[in-house]
Amino acid sequence: MIQIDPSKILVRYNVKMEKQMTPEEAAEELYPKDKLVYPIAKAIFEGEEDDVVEGLEKAIGSGKDPISLIDDALMVGMGVVTRLYDEGVIFLPNVMMSADAMLEGIEFIKKKAGKAPTVKGKVVCHVAEGDVHDIGKNIVAALLRANGYDVVDLGRDVPVDEVIASVEKENPLMLTGTALMTTTMYAFKEVNDKLLEKGYRIPFACGGGAVNQDFVSQYELGVYGEEAADAPKMADFIKEHGDNIVKLREKFHKH
């Protein structure tokens, strides 16, 4: 073996740039102070489903309105999670576990309240026809749900016509498509063309494996997402600024 000083040939930027604060310390600074809400937000951050439900039970028992706890406690906890993820303090598995815990909390509230909460908007997600690689889509769907969106998950290997039918039925603010392979991503063009034929002009966010910005830019509704975490940001952008594809591309196309 050759022994050299590694600092002469490489830089571990992740070590060099690491934040001083631990994730727990950073989260602690962001939790709400309300003593009934704090444990719920903390349990969301920690991904502890049972603790989330326990916290919700206590809060409801103390007179809090179940439905309002979604925005005031669950989403606040998830907001801590997504903010720290965006800042590079925590990693994706933490977000996934928190999202699981939040969904468990929402289910509990639905049962308690006997009605469904309002959501920020609806997004249809699918994996391209012919493609069964769905881990990217699962991440996208989890991140969208974690950010308060209602996700219609069509699954993997979804026929083009089924995608179109779902858009017609659900009237989503955005459609997402993921693909791993160059040969399957061609289905995105078909989806685009059929949507246009029927007069739908919703943003079609595409990403995954072999998908690249050049390819997605070739069809009118396409917006390329390099990271799964771009999906909720795109949905937020659409809610705030409308669904203009050019503006979305200006914001999210990085290359």
Place this chain on the structure above:
Amino acid sequence: MAVARFTKMAYAKADDMVFGKAVKPVKAGLGLEIGAGYTTPEVNYAPRPEAGASKEKLVKEYERITTDIMARMVQIGAPSVVLETEHVQQMSNHPDWGAAVAHAQKTIMEDYHDEYGIKCALRHTIGDIRENRDFLQLRGDKYSVFLEAFEECAKSGADLLSVESMGGKEVFDYAILRNDMAGVLYGIGVLGSMDMEMIWSDIAAIAKKTGTVAAGDTDCAQANTAMFIAGGLLDKNLAHTLAIIARAISAPRSLVAYEAGAVGPGKDCGYENTIVKAIAGVPITQEGKTSTCAHSDLMGNLVMQCCDLWSNESVEYHGEFGGTTVQCWSETLAYDCALMNVALESGNEKVLRDMFVASDINRDPQGYVLAYPNAYRVGQAIVKDGNDIYLRAKNAALECIKIVEEGAKDKLALSRFEATALANAKAAFEALTDDKEKFMSDCLDKYKKEVKVFLPENYGL
């Protein structure tokens, strides 16, 4: 099924392992011997998306690809080349498509071999089509089509048979996104190994019947998923310390192919292959700096350390300034191989190998563990309990953790996040039972409940 488990190492010591030489070289194709003292480029490619529209279009595309590569190899004086065709789904779902492509490619390669004497072989990597829209369908109707695809390609010109099989992936995908180490171990080490045993026994039988080579598998579906999610130094999707644990566990899983009759060369994207070579002595393909056309990794030089074939992973076929992509990348691979072959001819192979390693060993925990002296140690941990697919996978994980911990005390800098993830993983593995049956039973209950797409019958459970 009769499999011969590895319970000892093929190499007496790690330092005996070099590129271009394997304990058990493999003869294949037209005059080629892999692992017999020289390295060879293995060029991999993907057809343009529109080429999949019909069988004729696809065959034509592969004819262009094959001719381009063979012509460039001759133009620059490369003595040998392997072509790897990774099936697009149409070629495996319709075995006659795959067979037609294999036949067309081999015809061109034979012409070049006859005219110039260039040594060459054709690998076909069948797509793991054993699934339907909702579930893996590892043992259903699709299994016979899957095997038929191997056989038809073998009969039509493919010399080396491979696959990137997906057993265990449904549990793994769920577990890796939740830092669930037991699930990673169950998915790759147990379910993956069980499926590997079934398919490779059958693939090896097809290779025997057709006079071709059962070459090997890669844990692309799982360990590479972890590596891709982990990404670069600044990505925040998975701790790299967890990605390398998944990789270590993938070694005993990929080893199963050789226990069931495969002989190598293992497939390029199996970054676990150095560990496999240490145990099984088979030749291996690797990819690194030459696969940046397909993905990034953090060990572009290191991974050349013990390769026998050197690959570019995959590149879409289209034009570049210097020719088509396959011409450009095959040329790059060929010059890398020329350098390694110079080292072999001049007795400098260990120097070059160690320079490759020194380039990347401290870049990331993944390269650190896969550096051949450490990879060898993971191998030793595997063969210690070689007859128990659960224990040997657990051993691999624990040895991997130990190696990273040692590295962190030396020159391998870990972020606090990576160190914490490592410590949590260590606690999770140490808490696991040593009893395979109990582990299996606990996991079966847990993942049947938690993973909607997990069907135990896929594994005969």
